[in-house]
Every structure is written in C-alpha cells, then in structure tokens.
Amino acid sequence: MIEFQNVSKWFGALQVLRDVNATVAKGTTTVLCGPSGSGKSTLIRTVNRLEPIQKGKITLAGHDIYAKDIDVNVLRSGIGFVFQQFNLFPHLSVVENVMLPLLRIRKQSRAQARPVAMQMLERVGLADKAHSLPADISGGQSQRVAIARSLILKPEVLVLDEPTSALDPEMVGEVLKLLRELSADGITMMCVTHEMGFAREVADRIWFLRNGTLTFDAEPAEFFSDEAHQDVRNFLSAVRKNR
Amino acid sequence: MLEIIQNYWLLLLIGEYPHGKLGGLAMTLIISFVSLIVTFPCAVLIALARTGKPGIIQSIANGFVHSVRAIPLLMLIFWAYFAVPMIIGFPIDAAFTLIVAIVIYQTAYLGEIIAAGITGLPKGQREAAAALGLGYVPTMFRIILPQAIFNVIPGIVNQLTTIIKESSLGSIIAVSELSYVMLQVNSNEVTKPLQIFGILAAVYFVLCFALSQATNWLERRISSRRTGQVVVEAVA
Known part of the structure; x- marks a missing residue:
C-alpha cells in the first residue's frame, strides 16, 4: 500500500531521515516508535507531502506521490491525518469541523454533508457535542x-x-479504544505513539527509528522479545523505567 | 458654548444640506465609513501578499507598505489633490480625493494588522487544512482569515478611530467635513475659538470614545468565547 524506497530528508545541514526502506501492507496497522528526534513524525509527514523529501521515492498504491501528474490536494484528501495537537478549527463547531472536507472538497451541500458528519460523530461517540465549539x-x-x-x-x-x-x-483510553476499532475495521494505519501496550495489542508491524534510520521492523511478538535489536531493548527498558 | 450649539447644530450635523453640499458630522462619518469599507478588502489582499510565498507579488506589497508608511498622510492628500488631476487631465472631487488618500494610507496599516493576525495563528491550522486537501483559497478564506480577522477586531476598530481623526485633514482641501464646518463657524464668530474648538474636540472625543468602548466590549466577548465560557450554537 505504502512503500518507502531509500527515503532521505534534510532540514538544512541536518539529515533527519536516512535511506528509509519499508512497506506498509494494505489493511494493516504499523506503529512507529523511537526516541524523540528520531524522525518518526517526519517520516509519517512525508506520506501526504506535509514534509517534502530530498531523496528516494514514496509510492501509495503503486503511484509515486511525487509524480508530476499527482495533485497534492487530491493525494492528501485520500489520506486521513491526525495531529498530536488536534488542530481543530476553533471558529467552527464540532459538526462544522467534520463537515468541512465534504463541503469544500466533495462540494456537497450542507443538507447532504450534515447527516454524513453526524453519522461520523455518532461513530466516535460525540453526536451530542455536534454544536459545541x-x-x-x-x-x-x-x-x-x-x-x-x-x-x-x-x-x-x-x-x-x-x-x-x-x-x-484519563483521556488516553477513549482515543486508543477508537483506534482499536478502526484497526479492526481494516483501515491501513500508520501511528506514531509511545503507548507500547497499544502497539503490542493492535500493531501488525512495529518500526523503530533512531537518528533518522529505521533500525528495526518487526511483528509485535518479535519486537517485545529478547530477540529484538539492542536499540529497541534499550528503548523499551527506558520506557518501562519512566512509567 | 450652548449658544454656538443652538445656532449651528444643523450645520455641525449635516453642513449646508439640503441647500448646499452635505457636510459636518454626516460627512465625517460617510468619509470614515466608506474609507474603512474600501480599505478592508485592499488590506486583506495586502496581508495575503505579505504573508504568502516570496515572489513578485510579495515584493510589490512590501514596497507599497514600506513606501506608504514612510510618508505623511497630509503629503498623500496634497499629492492626490494637486497631482492626480494634472495627470488624468480633469478635476476630481475633494471628498473623493480624501477618501482615496485615506484608503491608500490605511491599506498599509490595516494590512499590517491583518498580516499580524495571520502570522499569529498556530502553524497547525494551515497544516490541518493542507492535510485535509484544501487548496490555498479555501484555506485562507475559510480557515485562516476568519480566525485572523476575528483576533484583530480590536486593531481594526482602532484603525477606524484613526480614520475618523484623519478625516479632519480634509479641511485643508476644503472637504466640508466636521473640522471644516467648525472652521467656518470660527470665521463667523471670530472671538470664540476656545468654545468652538472645544465643541469640535468633544464631538471627536465622543465618537472615538464610543468606538474604543465598543472595542473593549468586543475584546471581552472574544476572550470569553475563546476560553469557552460562552457556548455559541453554530449553524450547520
């Protein structure tokens, strides 16, 4: 579904991604973890071109996302992206936030978009907050x-x-519960998280990054075993200590 | 002072209208209001150019803002009043000249206020819009500008008070606004400049004070809305 081929990226002189090669299979959940500054967020931000890459290739369903005939807005509308800081639009109500892509990208009328948005809010258990800011x-x-x-x-x-x-x-559980449900529904998911319990339970693959390099890519059973890369074992040990 | 008001209140309010041109306070308000209405979209365009991608449009906008901010409004009014008719070959109305000068001048300042509102927004707002697949126009006009302008409403209202005060410069090119009318009254009464200009100052004070109070009210409302103390029922 998503394939990274020798993906490298620099912020000025600083190289933040180093020849990343990996594949996300369709319908699977991939969890990215690693220490701060390891390039996890940068890597997932390259998937919808929020961060451009300087070297390598990223394909989505076989299409090079940097091909000249790719419309970046069409590409982005086919990839859901969730930010750490939510980035909701504060001047719009909850339902208007959810409706916005239908109105502005699908060019639907409010009458068409509203029930779809309400259905989605019901799915995430927030229909009663539709008119809240x-x-x-x-x-x-x-x-x-x-x-x-x-x-x-x-x-x-x-x-x-x-x-x-x-x-x-106390808020983490409700979000993880929703992500578990989405994963079970079979959506292709890439998630940067430090929630190792979630990774163990939901991920099909876990990627470990360090200094911009994908140092380990394994199934959860292997990732959490003694067979894992030394960097991973050190990281997991540090995570356990900090709890 | 009361005697002056009793004798000249109508002149003060509407000038010589209906026997002559509309003037006085009505003219001041019309000039101020029209100037703001025309200035606003121009300022939005300047703000978008100033905060957009570097290029020729941004360079032109930067040049405009830096040039206008470096010259006094009075010079701009003189230039528009004397030079523009010479260039275009026919005379233009003094009030129109004044409005054009104020619009050019205030576009630079109001543009900077709106640009500050745009750059002051969290980067995540643009990123979220981009991640949804929204293009530049819907991102700016549906996401960024509504928030940026909302946040700088106090600054915008403040510029309106500045425009009201700047409209008094119209008296120099014989625009029959409030100050010009009071200068005429002063010519008639000769010995009462303190009272006449006291009334003039009081009228400007009442106008601008009322606006600044409205600004304070707006600031409080914005603040309470943003902290979630007032629940706004959005129309979806």
Missing part, C-alpha cells in the same frame, strides 16, 4: 473529533502523529 470539549473529545474529520472523506490510509501525547492520562 472545540474550546468547550475535552482533549480526548477533541482528538476523537479530529479523527472523525480525518475519516470523513473515507481515506484508504489513516496516519496519526502521537494522537495521545497531548492528552491527560
């Missing part, structure tokens, strides 16, 4: 709205950049 709902609810908004165009791929990192501990 983002300022009036909790962090966990905001992230669920952001997920609903990212799914409204029925993307084939959902990319999540630390979706629970900005949440209070």
